[in-house]
Amino acid sequence: MSLLWDMVKAFLVGGAICAVVQIFIDKTALTPARILVCLVTLGVVLGAIGVYKPFIDFAGCGASVPLTGFGATLAEGVRKAVDERGLIGALTGGLAGSAGGIAAAIFFGYFFALVFRSKPRD
Amino acid sequence: MNVDKQTYKKYVASRAPASPLVKDMFLAFVTGGAICAFAEGLYNFYLFIKIEEETVRTLVPVTIVFLASLSTGLGVFDSLAKFAGAGTLVPITGFSNAVISPALDDKSEGLVMGVGAKMFTISGPVIVYGVISSVIYGVIYWLMGVLL
Numbered sequence: 001m002s003l004l005w006d007m008v009k010a011f012l013v014g015g016a017i018c019a020v021v022q023i024f025i026d027k028t029a030l031t032p033a034r035i036l037v038c039l040v041t042l043g044v045v046l047g048a049i050g051v052y053k054p055f056i057d058f059a060g061c062g063a064s065v066p067l068t069g070f071g072a073t074l075a076e077g078v079r080k081a082v083d084e085r086g087l088i089g090a091l092t093g094g095l096a097g098s099a100g101g102i103a104a105a106i107f108f109g110y111f112f113a114l115v116f117r118s119k120p121r122d
Numbered sequence: 123m124n125v126d127k128q129t130y131k132k133y134v135a136s137r138a139p140a141s142p143l144v145k146d147m148f149l150a151f152v153t154g155g156a157i158c159a160f161a162e163g164l165y166n167f168y169l170f171i172k173i174e175e176e177t178v179r180t181l182v183p184v185t186i187v188f189l190a191s192l193s194t195g196l197g198v199f200d201s202l203a204k205f206a207g208a209g210t211l212v213p214i215t216g217f218s219n220a221v222i223s224p225a226l227d228d229k230s231e232g233l234v235m236g237v238g239a240k241m242f243t244i245s246g247p248v249i250v251y252g253v254i255s256s257v258i259y260g261v262i263y264w265l266m267g268v269l270l
Binding site: 003006007008009010011012013014015016017018019021022023024025026027032033035036037039040041043044045047048059060061062064065066067069070071074075077078079081082086087089090091093094095098100101102104105106108109110111112113114115116117118119 | 143146147148149150151152153154155156157158159161162163164165166179180181182183184186187188191192194195196197200207208209211212213214216217218220221222225226227229237238241243244245247248249251252253255256257259260261262263264267
């Protein structure tokens with residue numbers, strides 16, 4: 001069954017990426033913010049040199065949902081925009097390609113931040 | 123007591139509990155894998171109900187971001203993140219959580235400088251570095267097209 005196989009691939013690949021990053025969390029002093037920045041930049045680089053797209057073709061959401069996929073989306077958007085509009089595409093393509101995710105994070109984040117109260121942490 | 127920085131660092135390292143790397147990696151693998159597998163299922167579901175693939179590609183991260191924001195608001199996300207580690211940080215859920223968490227915590231500072239500004243304390247750098255590297259790539263890509 002292809003759906004099951006797709007989900008297994010996504011599970012294994014996405015899980016593997018997370019497990020590798022966990023090594024950096026445990027063994028280095030990198031803060032979560034730095035890790036996220038590294039992942040998104042790595043994703044742009046991998047997307048730029050063309051290795052991330054085949055990776056997404058294979059693993060689907062296992063490759064696109066981790067933040068490296070977000071970076072690859074930026075690179076992909078830029079490439080498309082440069083193809084269509086020339087140099088100005090370098091400025092317009094990235095955010096256009098990832099606009100949905102960013103706007104959703106801002107909108108839902110704002111909305112739920114108003115609705116809920118912060119929970120005390122132990 | 124007079125200790126220099128190095129000695130203190132060593133002391134802290136020796137007293138800190140050894141982080142069980144294998145267990146942490148396993149938990150990150152399972153939770154991160156589960157989030158990605160769920161996203162994949164969602165992707166196929168959206169395609170199944172005849173939504174265009176181009177739209178689905180945006181709709182899936184949007185749905186995940188919605189769920190991550192909601193569960194952060196409910197306080198569920200943090201309890202999960204505590205043991206999931208990279209498992210919830212690395213998927214887009216981590217980005218989403220990074221947007222809403224500081225906004226929730228500093229709500230008391232007001233809607234503009236509290237919620238509005240604090241949303242970007244962690245996610246801001248992510249967007250900044252993502253955009254900068256993608257612009258650099260775009261310029262290189264354009265130059266290659268012009269010169270080659």
